[in-house]
Amino acid sequence: MDFLDEPPKREGSLHHAIVIHPDWSRAGTVSRTASQRLDEVVGLTAAIGLKVTDALGVGLQDIRPATYFGTGKVKEIGELIDNADPSPGLVVVNTQLTPVQHRNLERAWQAKVLDRTALILEIFGERAQTKEGRLQVDLAHLTYQRSRLVRSWTHLERQRGGAGFLGGPGERQIEADRRVLAGKIDRLKAQLEQVRRTRTLQRAKRKRAPHPVIALVGYTNAGKSSLFNRMTGAGVTAQDLLFATLDPTMRAVDLPGVGRAILSDTVGFISDLPTDLVAAFRATLEEVLEADILLHVRDISHSEHEAQRLDVLSVLGELGIDEDSPQQVIEVWNKIDLLSPDDQHTAVLTAAHRSTFAEATLLSPLVSAVSAHSGEGLEGLFGAIDHLLTQDYTLFHVRLGPADGAADAWLHAHGDIREIVETGEVGHRVISVRLSEKSAGQFRSRFAGLSLASKVDDESFTAMAGFRA
Ligand SMILES: Nc1nc2c(ncn2[C@@H]2O[C@H](COP(=O)(O)OP(=O)(O)OP(=O)(O)O)[C@@H](O)[C@H]2O)c(=O)[nH]1
Numbered sequence: 001m002d003f004l005d006e007p008p009k010r011e012g013s014l015h016h017a018i019v020i021h022p023d024w025s026r027a028g029t030v031s032r033t034a035s036q037r038l039d040e041v042v043g044l045t046a047a048i049g050l051k052v053t054d055a056l057g058v059g060l061q062d063i064r065p066a067t068y069f070g071t072g073k074v075k076e077i078g079e080l081i082d083n084a085d086p087s088p089g090l091v092v093v094n095t096q097l098t099p100v101q102h103r104n105l106e107r108a109w110q111a112k113v114l115d116r117t118a119l120i121l122e123i124f125g126e127r128a129q130t131k132e133g134r135l136q137v138d139l140a141h142l143t144y145q146r147s148r149l150v151r152s153w154t155h156l157e158r159q160r161g162g163a164g165f166l167g168g169p170g171e172r173q174i175e176a177d178r179r180v181l182a183g184k185i186d187r188l189k190a191q192l193e194q195v196r197r198t199r200t201l202q203r204a205k206r207k208r209a210p211h212p213v214i215a216l217v218g219y220t221n222a223g224k225s226s227l228f229n230r231m232t233g234a235g236v237t238a239q240d241l242l243f244a245t246l247d248p249t250m251r252a253v254d255l256p257g258v259g260r261a262i263l264s265d266t267v268g269f270i271s272d273l274p275t276d277l278v279a280a281f282r283a284t285l286e287e288v289l290e291a292d293i294l295l296h297v298r299d300i301s302h303s304e305h306e307a308q309r310l311d312v313l314s315v316l317g318e319l320g321i322d323e324d325s326p327q328q329v330i331e332v333w334n335k336i337d338l339l340s341p342d343d344q345h346t347a348v349l350t351a352a353h354r355s356t357f358a359e360a361t362l363l364s365p366l367v368s369a370v371s372a373h374s375g376e377g378l379e380g381l382f383g384a385i386d387h388l389l390t391q392d393y394t395l396f397h398v399r400l401g402p403a404d405g406a407a408d409a410w411l412h413a414h415g416d417i418r419e420i421v422e423t424g425e426v427g428h429r430v431i432s433v434r435l436s437e438k439s440a441g442q443f444r445s446r447f448a449g450l451s452l453a454s455k456v457d458d459e460s461f462t463a464m465a466g467f468r469a
C-alpha cells in the first residue's frame with residue numbers, strides 16, 4: 001500500500017519528459033483549444049530545461065478516481081514511455097492530480113509524475129532569487145508535499161543527484177514524520193511574516209515620500225520585464241521563458257511629464273495557478289495591492305490573449321483586487337511589432353477609442369498599444385500615466401523673484417511644470433504649474449509670501465507677468 005518505499009524501477013532520464021494534456025473539448029466546456037493548452041504546458045516544461053520527447057492531448061470523458069485516465073489509456077501511455085528513446089523519467093500531466101492518482105500513475109509508469117501544480121512549483125523553485133522568493137516557494141512546496149506525501153521531484157534533486165528540496169535529505173524527509181513537515185511549515189510562515197512586516201515598513205516609508213507606485217502585472221511572458229526595462233533603463237531579466245521574473249523588482253524612475261514614480265515588476269500569472277501558490281506569493285504581490293496604478297501588460301500578438309486576460313483578472317481577484325478597487329488601471333497592449341501592419345493599425349485605433357470612454361478600472365481600463373522592443377507607443381503610455389496621476393491637479397501660476405530659488409526647486413520637485421515665462425525684470429518669472437490639492441496646500445504653508453493663483457485669465461496673466469498689453 002505504501003508506494004513511498006517503492007522507487008520507480010525503470011531508470012528513465014530525468015532530463016526527458018513526456019507531456020500529456022487531458023482534453024475535455026468534446027465535453028464542450030474548455031475556453032481554449034487543446035493544442036494551445038498543450039503548447040503552453042510544453043513551454044512550461046521546457047522552462048525548466050527538460051527535453052520534451054513526446055507531447056500529446058488525451059481525450060477524456062470522465063475521471064477515474066484511482067488513476068485519472070482509464071486503464072487502457074494508462075497502458076497506452078506506459079507503452080509510449082517504454083518505446084521512447086531515450087526513456088523519459090518524467091511524465092507531465094497538465095491537470096491537478098489527487099495524491100492517490102499521482103502515486104498510482106507513478107507506479108504504473110515507473111516514472112516521476114508532475115502535475116500542473118508540481119510543474120509550476122518546479123519553475124518557481126528554479127527562478128526564486130531572493131530570500132523572500134525562496135521562502136515563498138519552499139512554503140508552497142512543503143504545503144503541496146504535505147497534502148500528498150508523495151516524493152517530489154525537484155531540479156535540485158536532479159542537479160545534486162539525490163539532494164531534495166531545501167537541500168535537505170529530500171525524499172527521506174518527506175517520508176519522515178508529518179510533524180517535522182508541519183514544524184518546518186510553521187517556521188517558514190513565521191519567517192515570511194517577518195519579511196512581510198519589513199515590507200510593510202518599507203511601504204510605509206515610501207508612502208511618506210510623495211511618489212506614486214506603478215505596478216506591472218500580467219500573464220507570464222507578456223513582456224512586463226521588457227517594458228520595465230524600457231521605462232527605467234534597468235537591466236532586469238527579460239527572457240523568452242515562462243516565469244523569468246519571480247521576485248518583485250522596484251525602481252524609482254523619472255517618467256516624462258509625471259516626475260518621480262516607483263515602478264514595480266512582478267511575477268507573471270498563469271491560468272490554473274493553484275490557490276496555495278497565490279497565497280504563498282501574497283507577500284510580494286502586496287506591492288500590487290498598494291499600487292496607485294496597475295499596468296496590465298498583455299501580449300496582444302498571442303492568439304490566447306483574451307483568455308490570458310481573464311486569467312489575470314481571476315488571479316487579481318484572488319488577491320482581493322476587483323473592479324471596485326482604488327487602483328487605476330491601464331492595459332498595455334504589448335508586442336504590437338509582431339502584428340501585421342493592418343492589425344497594428346487596428347490595435348492602435350481600438351486602444352485610442354477604448355481610452356476615450358474608459359474609467360481606468362479593471363473592467364474599463366485606459367488602453368495603450370506599445371512595443372516594449374521598439375519603444376513604439378511609449379509616449380502614449382507615459383501620457384496615460386501622466387493623465388491618471390495628475391487628473392485632479394489644478395493649474396496655478398506663481399510669480400517668482402531672484403530670491404525664490406527654494407520655491408522654484410520645490411515646484412519642480414512636486415509639480416508638473418507647464419510653462420516658465422520670463423518677465424521683463426532680471427530674475428523674475430511666472431511659472432505655470434499643475435499641482436495636486438495637497439501639494440498646493442503644502443506650498444501655501446511653506447512659502448506664505450508667494451501667491452498661488454489659479455484660473456487666471458489671459459489678461460491678468462499678462463499683468464502678472466508684467467507685460468504691457
Ligand atoms: N517582439 C516583441 N517581443 C517582446 C516584446 N516585449 C517582450 N518581448 C519578448 O517576450 C518575451 C518575454 O518577455 P519578458 O519581458 O521576460 O516577459 P515577462 O512578462 O516579464 O515574463 P515573466 O517574468 O516570465 O512573467 C521575451 O522574449 C521578450 O524579448 C515586444 O514588444 N515585442
Ligand SMILES: [Mg+2]
Binds near residue numbers: 226237238244
Ligand atoms: Mg518578467
